[in-house]
Amino acid sequence: MNKVQIDEILNKVNGIKITHKRKTRIRVDVDADSLPTLLELIKGRASYIHLSAITCVDWIADNQFELVYHVWSYEEKCLISAHTRIDRGSEKNPAKYISVYDLFKPADFFERDIFEMYGVTFIGSPRMEKFILTEWNGVPPMLKDFDAEAYVQETFKWTDYNPDWLQELTDQGGGIAVKPEDIRTAGNTHNMSTHRERDKAKAAAVKANDKMQGWKQ
Amino acid sequence: MNSLVLLMVLPLFAAFIIPVVAKFSSKLALFTGPVVLCINLLLIMSAWVKVGSGAHAIFLGGFLPPVGIVFYIDHFSLLFSGLIASMVLIVWPWDAKESRLYSLYMLLSAASFGLALSADLFNLYVFYELLAVATYGIIAKQKNSSATAASLRYLFISSAGSVMLLLGIAIIYTLTGTLNIAHLATMTENLHGFAGLSAFALIAIGAGVKAEMFPVNSWVAEVYGTIPRQLSALLAGLISKLAVVLIIKMLLMVFQVQAAFDLLLVVGMLGVISGEMVAWRAKDMIRMLSFSSIAHLGVLFIALSIGGSKGLWLAIAIMLHHLLVKGGLFLMADRFSGHFDKLKGLAHHSPMSAAVFLVFILSLLGVPPLPGFWIKMALVMNLAELGGGLYYLAIGVILLATIIETAYMFNLVQTMYLKADADSTPLNKRYSASYTFAKLFALLLLVSMVFVSPISKRLKDIANHSANPQIYIHTVLPARYLGEKS
Amino acid sequence: MTLLDHLFIVVFSCLIAISVVRNLPIVDKLAPVLYGLILIMLVRMASVAYGGDAYLSSFSLDLLGFKMHWQFTALSWYFAIITLVAALASAVFMSGDWGRQYREGGGNYGMLQLALIVNVFSMILLLGSGDLLSLFIGWEFVSWASFLMMVLSPSKLAKKSAVKYIVYAMTGAMALMVAIVMIYAVNDSLEFEQISIVFAQMSGSSQVALVLLLFVAFAIKMGLLPFHLWQAVAYAETPGPGAAFLGAISSRMGMFTIVLVIVQFIGLGGLKSVGTSFANMQTLLAWVAALTTIIPTYIALQQHDAKRLLAWHGVGQGGYMLLGIIMFDSIGSAGGLMHVLNHASYQAALFMTVVAVMYRTGTSDLNKLGGLVTQMPLTFLVMLIGIIGLAGLPPMNGFVSKWLVYRSLLVNGQPLLFVAAVLGTLGTILSVYKLIHNTFLGQLRLEHQNVREVPWSMLVPMLGLSVIVFITGFMPGLILPWIASVQESVGLPVIAHHLGGIEYAKGGLDMIWVSGILFYGFGVGALIFYFLGGKSKRVHQYDNYAGGHFLTSDVRYHYSNNFYPGLMHLIGTWYRGSFQWLENSIVSVMSFFSVFFENIYRAKQPVMLLLIGVVLALLALYRNLGVGA
Amino acid sequence: MKKELKIKQKERTNPLAHVFDDFIRFCQSKSLFMLHYCTGCGAIELPPAMTSRFDMERLGIQPMVTPRQADILLITGYVSIKTLKRVILTYEQMQSPKYVIGICSCTVNGGMYWQSYATAKKLNEYMPVDVYIAGCMPRPEAVMAGLQRLKDNIRNDKKEHKGSAWKDYFKRYDYYLGNQQALFGEDWQTPTDIIAEAKLYGLETEETYGKHTKLLEKHQTPLLPQEMRIK
């Protein structure tokens, strides 16, 4: 089935945007409520029978989640990734979307995983419950507004780390130049909002460390 | 001694008087039968004492033997007539509505007495027919359709049987010219040819109809199934035995030859196997009992085939034992009968009837202390002494029959002792004479268990006395006649 | 009035006493006392067991020309003492709390007591028989008595299996009657000596017939191979200690009669002379015995009901006894005879433990039990001693008799029989471990948390029997003189014995030394265990390694179903029907014939038969007249 | 330095006992049964340590399957909180003297997953660890060196007291239990009854009991073994 035929099938869905990335990759953007019809269409008409994954992206800025359905066809040797955007919702009314379990059985696991990691409940999915993080009952951890490092800082106590072998080294005058805590606090990355500022702070700390090392050569 | 003729005359006379008496008062009609039977019983007892160890012949109408009718009185025939009187008294239908049934019963007893006593062939045949007619009448008395069908079938078979009996007698008459058994006994040599033996075969099968012999006993199950339990007790218990007596008289006096014995043996064995096999599948109490009685009569024939006084002694013992046990079982069936499943849990309702039933079965199977065991042991011992393959086959058949009997009898006992559930019929608890008589029979059985050796000695004497032809000939044919002949 | 008459009178009066008083509460006290009384009467006659001559009874019956008299030889005394001990133990077991529970459960307790005394009476009668007819009468009494015992349990299956038993028993009795008749027919006497005289005169084929008939009769009662189908189900379904009694001794009456009739009067020469030199009767019997040790044992391995398992072992162990006896040499026959006593002791004890477990937990299904060792330790101890005996391991008496049987197989050079016997033993060890593991070891179920030990009235007989098992194992010399006197009375070579065991030229057995060494080993092991190692902490059954999984009480992880999967893959397919087809074929043949005959009776044209007969007769007449005139 | 907690275990008085103890400690150092709990990526380093090139058996160390038979618990790699529950259960099922070796830096201080919400950072907060072998998968030589170090600690434990860290679990059980409850919640319990074990072997100190053990008692009735009872 060449490109024209596949486009002709795909265009049956109104409001669809198709981009042929490679011979084996087609990206399709479609709005939320017409995605299930698209999946049904390509499964029925175009032998895209294997749903290999459902992934979710947290666009915190646009307050949206992006759900990507990767469907593979053995005959075509080609993968269609259907992108759609759903509203991110908030604490009070969490994000919701329709489940495709009746089309593809594996969807059960993918939806359960996204529910656990992002908090998106899929209506009609058989088991909307904890999957991997059975011990975790906090905020869905993959959300952008969840800061893992901050969580770690206040749950785990950083005791000072001076094992006896370090004791011997320091007695002989050696030891660690810059304590890991200094790097950590100096870097103080946890209230930096963007990556770039964090990297800049890290580089400064490293330069300070090299300077200290200098005296040893 | 001549008063013994009354035995046969009185019931005949009563049979015709009862309908007339019934016109005046039904109660009188009710009692005439039993009164007559009691008189007969008294006569028999007095004769028993008078006869002592000898024998006596009555020539009716003064005609001398080869011509006239002869009654032969000895312990053997008196024993049977006594049994007839008491059995008919026991099964007397007190609650019969119209008097014709009483006259039929009177007719029946008259015929039986005749069979037991008479000593010449033609007379035997007449009484045999009278007996058959009486039984048709009684069977047909039942109102339901299956009874009439059964009696019809019985009519066909027994009439064919009596035709064969008549044919046998005719052959003997043509061969010897006489019908008096004693006279026949003196000229046995020309009866031992092929014709003689075929005559014996015909007589045996003819009488066999009544004696439930193998080929001709298909009527047994239907008839016993439909007639009242008391009557089937009488028929199975006694009447069949009378037919066997007829065969015995012929066998002992005339046909003491190996071919006859073999015939009886084969027929007996077939009877045993067929009876047991079908009883094994029977799912209904009465059907099982009737087929079991066929089997036991088969054993009787096997015992007869031993021949001589030993054979006769065993036959008498088996007959008495079978009368007690089968008669008792049929009388018991009056209280509980019908399909086995309906008998579930019976032992819990009335342990007494179950115990009595058990005693009868154990004696039937031949469990040691009970008399059944000793009879079976003696039978098997005698058969073994005769040696020969056929006799060992007979032993095998008898013992196989015991095993099959154990199987189906104890299946029934097992259902009895199970827990009663919904569909088992409640016992008809109303008082019935036959149940008390059944208990009496059981008591008799247990008592006889203790006196096994004295009873067996008495039976041996009777057998020896009546089994040897010389005594018979001398009493029946006066010396004068004999003197001329030899 | 010899001692034997006293014995008969006492036993009969006990029968009357118990039948009168069976429904009153005092029967619980009276029954054991009566059995004790009979035991004392028996002990008074002990001289016969130490080489004395047989006791003749003054009773003798002469019925219908058959003379019957009674005598008590060493053989009968040996079996009688086993019967009485088993009866006493089951009576004591029955009369205590078990009886109360049986009564409340709707069982007919009085009848059970009566059945037990009837069994004892009939067995004493059989053991005391002096000639063939009294033997037959005793044999019938014993069959009917055990039928009475079996038919008492309310379940429908029990009644069906009881009826199946009585049919088998009657077949056996009839076979015996035919044999007796064959012997009587020759010279009109029923004495035991007649057997050998008649056997000598008989032609080859009738010899085979006589031996086969005798063997069939006794094999049915003992449950040897072709006729073993009835025994397991019937004994398993008998109520409570009745099963213990039947399992212990009832089927060994077959062994008594085999020794009495076949071994004593037909003897080795007779057996060897029957049939060709290679396949003579002795090898046939030996192979029946060998197969009987193997097949029922591996059927027992598959049972998941404890009583069924033990009953199947009863069948299997019967094979050992016959295997021992059939060797006809001193140690083999001693082994076979001793195995009767040994088996009676631990089989009764094991059945009682299973009944005790049923008394407390209500079920004997091995898949519904487990972990009862902490709740019922004494019952566990009795079962442990019992299974060591049943498996035939050293300290217990089972080992002595099995050693004797093996030793005789070794001396007679029978490799295949030797392997067959060992297969039987190993099968026993496997199934016996399954029994004790599934009931007492492993995970304790929630519903059995508050199960308690059985009351003393049930423990005393069990412990008594296990003491017997141990004592006769530790010092087999106690019962070897009985066996020596039995061998002497039956005409077998007598075994040389001393208190510890058996002297034998090429390697004897001294149980005192062997057990001594074993206990010394255990002592040293205990010494090492308790003194060299430190303290050990008792832990709960959920504190267990399960691959990091937290064990909770709702998960049932006790491994009991399909206990030997490997073995079952290999041999399971052979045993599926456990030889049920043997029985079904006979039944189908029978029903075929009965249908055939039934059609004859239903046939509508009997008159046709008659007419044919008449026509034939006419034909004969015509021919005759032609000739006669 | 934390103060030396006196344990109630009575010291054996007779001299022979000391000789005996030294011999046992020598044998303990010479024969160690290893249970490696392949939690993380470090486990791949152990097969080479066992096979012909490095041959752990030379040191007398054998791999064993069940914690009951094992002396050393090798925690190889990061320990997620879910796995930590099983690791603690396995540790408690092992019989002392038992030793824990943390391989890979993830057990030391969280390693490269130090900022992950799902992993336990310091192993010795939850159980006493004898030897750490740092390295983001240390080479087999390092593992062998670590094992050799452990053997030396055991052999001269009398002088340096570095070989009996396992007693610390009983001595400061409350501290460890507190850390565990912090992670798993208050109703955290394991089937092994550590308090009873401490009492039995006399290893309890005042720090064994505390706030957290009271919490434990509130949630779990200790599993008492069924004792044989005649009546």
Place this chain on the structure above:
Amino acid sequence: MNALHLMAELIFMPLIAFIVGMMMVLMMRKISARLQRRIGPPFFQPLYDIVKLYGKDTQISHGLIHDIGIIMAVGGYIGAEILLPVPGMEGIAAKGGVITLSYFLMIPSLGMALGVGQCANPNGSIGISRALTAMLAYDIPFILVVFGAAWHYQSTSLIGMIEYQQVHQWGIVEMPLLAIAGLFALQGMLGKQPFEIYIAPAEIATGPMVEMSGKYMGGLFVMQTFQLYTAGVLYASLFLGGGTSFLTLLPKAFLVVALPMSIAFMFPRYKTEDVIRILWKWPVMLGLISLAFIL
């Protein structure tokens, strides 16, 4: 058999068995190491293991029967050692023949089975059911071998057999096939690699030994030493003429144990039913053929 001699035998026989057994265990582990091109454990490693296990401070027990099981296991083998004739100490061995000895070898496995049963661990129960099935498998050829030997030497006491062999040639010369069958059965008896399904570490966590800690595990290690020693000496006295002195007996015993060990570490593990199928097919056939020759 004066008391002193008796005491000596009672104490020294198990001790000798223990020491020689430990050397055999060492040899076994060295062979497996050498086959895997490893150096293998130091000389006293078995001693260290056993002392360490007995020296453990804490060990768990699941109940009295668990303890008694281990006592029966060790005690049973001690009894078996005393019955096994050793040069110079045959006093007690005369009391029990080879049949008694083969039964003595069954007691430890039953004792251990009871102990493991009480541990209420499914791995243990599965292991025990496989161990007993394996016992069923290897005991048939073993009994055949014993039968053949007893029949050939016309006596069941081991001492009689050894004297017979000192006079005539060795058993292996006269009954070669039986000796091979004996080796096959020995392979099964020692419970090593090809027939080791009941200790399958990965599948059922060392089967019966899953809940054995401290001195319990030590007891099983001691049992293993006795097992190797008994197998070696028994086979030697059956087929290799037993030794008049230790110098001749021990090399034979070590050779007898070394042979199956070197075979063992080449093989993976058979399934339970294959164990039975193989052990009932080949050694039994060999045994029967050789019996045909002897009888």
